[in-house]
Amino acid sequence: MGLTPVHFFSHGSTMMLGEESSSADYWRKCGDEALAHGIRGVVIMGAHWDCYGDQIQVSTNPNPDKSPVAYVHPSKYVDYKLNPDLATARRCVDLLAKEGFNVSGNDTFGWIHDVYLILIRMFPNGCPPTSIISLNARYDPHYHMKVGAALRRLRAENYLLIGTGGAVHNLYRNRWAPMLRFRDNFAMDTPPEGWALGFRQAVEDVILKSSGPRLRRAMTRLMKHPEYRDAHATDDHFMAAMFVAGAVGDWEDEGSPAVLGAETWELTNMCNSQFTIGTWGSKLG
Numbered sequence: 001m002g003l004t005p006v007h008f009f010s011h012g013s014t015m016m017l018g019e020e021s022s023s024a025d026y027w028r029k030c031g032d033e034a035l036a037h038g039i040r041g042v043v044i045m046g047a048h049w050d051c052y053g054d055q056i057q058v059s060t061n062p063n064p065d066k067s068p069v070a071y072v073h074p075s076k077y078v079d080y081k082l083n084p085d086l087a088t089a090r091r092c093v094d095l096l097a098k099e100g101f102n103v104s105g106n107d108t109f110g111w112i113h114d115v116y117l118i119l120i121r122m123f124p125n126g127c128p129p130t131s132i133i134s135l136n137a138r139y140d141p142h143y144h145m146k147v148g149a150a151l152r153r154l155r156a157e158n159y160l161l162i163g164t165g166g167a168v169h170n171l172y173r174n175r176w177a178p179m180l181r182f183r184d185n186f187a188m189d190t191p192p193e194g195w196a197l198g199f200r201q202a203v204e205d206v207i208l209k210s211s212g213p214r215l216r217r218a219m220t221r222l223m224k225h226p227e228y229r230d231a232h233a234t235d236d237h238f239m240a241a242m243f244v245a246g247a248v249g250d251w252e253d254e255g256s257p258a259v260l261g262a263e264t265w266e267l268t269n270m271c272n273s274q275f276t277i278g279t280w281g282s283k284l285g
């Protein structure tokens with residue numbers, strides 16, 4: 001039986017939904033490949049939904065709203081029909097509970113652009129059945145890595161696991177003025193700063209040059225990188241990378257190829273790197 005690949009996508013700003021980019025093209029390509037391989041559904045961890053205390057939740061709202069997004073015409077998202085996968089959500093709750101997580105379903109949660117931006121870009125003609133896994137607001141890298149590890153087996157059942165966060169994502173250090181001046185979120189009248197370039201390279205090195213349990217160790221260690229706090233003023237957009245490392249960091253995943261499929265710099269200092277680890281049809285063991 002094969003194992004599906006796992007994506008770590010950097011969703012960037014809301015404008016990545018409205019404006020064309022090589023990242024958007026790559027998301028579409030990944031979506032097309034997933035559909036061609038008949039995926040049963042998507043299991044996704046984002047960056048914008050976290051739970052207090054020691055809990056984690058899974059979306060079980062049968063009719064979720066979409067939170068509105070800035071700088072994007074409503075026609076780009078309001079009519080896109082979301083497709084919550086309640087059966088798989090319950091399965092995720094069971095798998096996580098079995099591993100000792102304090103986990104429950106949440107039947108009132110509305111979906112946010114970190115998730116639906118990616119779904120619209122990957123699957124513009126229809127949303128596959130999707131389950132969303134929340135973050136835990138303590139932002140423990142090892143905790144989120146273990147969430148991915150607990151759900152890893154779904155890859156063998158043809159589910160597509162995705163983490164959507166950011167490689168370099170510090171809203172406080174983005175340069176917003178060129179976007180406003182030129183009406184262009186990709187406008188860059190100065191180069192990215194050194195810390196952004198440095199951490200972006202560290203993320204690429206970890207993902208492309210390590211695999212299996214080494215990937216898990218290296219990914220969690222990135223939060224101790226000297227430029228981490230410059231690249232991530234808050235930890236929320238890096239937890240999905242830990243989820244991905246858990247989902248594709250078993251001993252069986254050693255040697256899994258990884259690619260940097262696309263990369264889009266936005267607002268000068270935000271690096272939207274798009275990674276895929278593993279390939280369609282990779283074998284167990």
Ligand SMILES: [Fe+2]
Nearest residue numbers: 011012047114
């Ligand atoms: Fe975000």
